[in-house]
Amino acid sequence: MAQYDKGMRLAILSLAMMALFVNPVRAQDERFWRKMLSGELTEEVIKPQEEPKWVFASPVYHFDMDSDGKEESIQVLKRDGVDWLDITGHDKILLLSAKLWAMGSGSGIYRLRVLDLSPTVRAMVIFLYEGKTESKKLEASARLYFLTFENKDLKTMKVTAGPRYWHEYEGVREQYWRRLYSLNIKDYDGDGIKDINVEFNHMQSIWLYQGQGLWKKF
Numbered sequence: 001m002a003q004y005d006k007g008m009r010l011a012i013l014s015l016a017m018m019a020l021f022v023n024p025v026r027a028q029d030e031r032f033w034r035k036m037l038s039g040e041l042t043e044e045v046i047k048p049q050e051e052p053k054w055v056f057a058s059p060v061y062h063f064d065m066d067s068d069g070k071e072e073s074i075q076v077l078k079r080d081g082v083d084w085l086d087i088t089g090h091d092k093i094l095l096l097s098a099k100l101w102a103m104g105s106g107s108g109i110y111r112l113r114v115l116d117l118s119p120t121v122r123a124m125v126i127f128l129y130e131g132k133t134e135s136k137k138l139e140a141s142a143r144l145y146f147l148t149f150e151n152k153d154l155k156t157m158k159v160t161a162g163p164r165y166w167h168e169y170e171g172v173r174e175q176y177w178r179r180l181y182s183l184n185i186k187d188y189d190g191d192g193i194k195d196i197n198v199e200f201n202h203m204q205s206i207w208l209y210q211g212q213g214l215w216k217k218f
Contacts, residue, residue: 052079065114065122066152076109083107085126085147089154098159100145104131110142115185117194117209123148125183125196127165142166144183146196148213158213163198163205181205 058076065072070090077084087096100109111127124147132140144162149155165183170176181198188195188206196207206218 054081055079063114065124066149066154068152072154074112078108083109083128085109085159087154087157095154096147096157096159098145098147100126100128100159101161102128102131103141104133104139107131115194117148117185118192120151121148121193121209121211122150122152123209126159129166132168136172138168138170140168144196144198146207146215148209150211156213160213160215162196162207162215163217165198 056078061074062071063074064070065087072090072095073086073088075086075088077086083100083102085096085098085100086094089095107128107130109126109128113125113127115123115125117123126145126147128143128145130141130143132138142165144165146160146162147157148160149157164181166178166180168178179200181200184197184199185194186197187193188197189208193209195209198205208216208218210216
């Protein structure tokens with residue numbers, strides 16, 4: 001009888017193991033739900049944000065971004081090697097902290113340009129030198145980021161990565177170019193909102209503003 005019980009237990013264990021291998025997705029789903037219901041999954045996902053070890057900050061620049069007679073504060077920072085743009089309101093409350101992705105070493109924001117795309121849409125064009133890489137080839141570039149807000153409401157500020165503005169490349173087979181694109185602001189589709197176009201020779205990248213911080217590229 002004992003041998004029979006032992007044999008039954010082994011058979012049941014074998015069937016359970018086979019079920020795991022036959023349908024691993026279902027087993028993973030069950031483990032996921034068990035973790036979520038127990039709170040274990042939440043503990044894994046939500047982690048306290050670590051403070052940066054190294055911070056380098058530019059001087060604070062003051063500019064009335066929404067034309068309300070009160071100046072906001074703009075500062076460029078380097079946090080642990082990553083480029084950031086912080087904008088603080090006149091009441092010292094942080095309105096935006098935008099992370100800009102670099103390509104290589106030596107990256108940094110080197111220019112800001114504010115312009116009106118329409119009577120209700122204002123934009124800040126951020127010029128970011130993405131840095132350079134050197135291994136078998138040399139490559140360096142600069143990219144535009146578009147910060148937009150509507151109806152003079154700084155709480156609607158959003159940042160979008162745009163096109164390259166400058167590109168230098170040297171390949172392994174004597175390939176080399178250095179391209180500085182021209183920047184043109186014009187209403188290309190006739191909707192009353194100015195668009196952004198970067199152009200080099202016959203190459204163009206046209207960005208049309210769609211509203212709510214969204215852009216469409218042509």
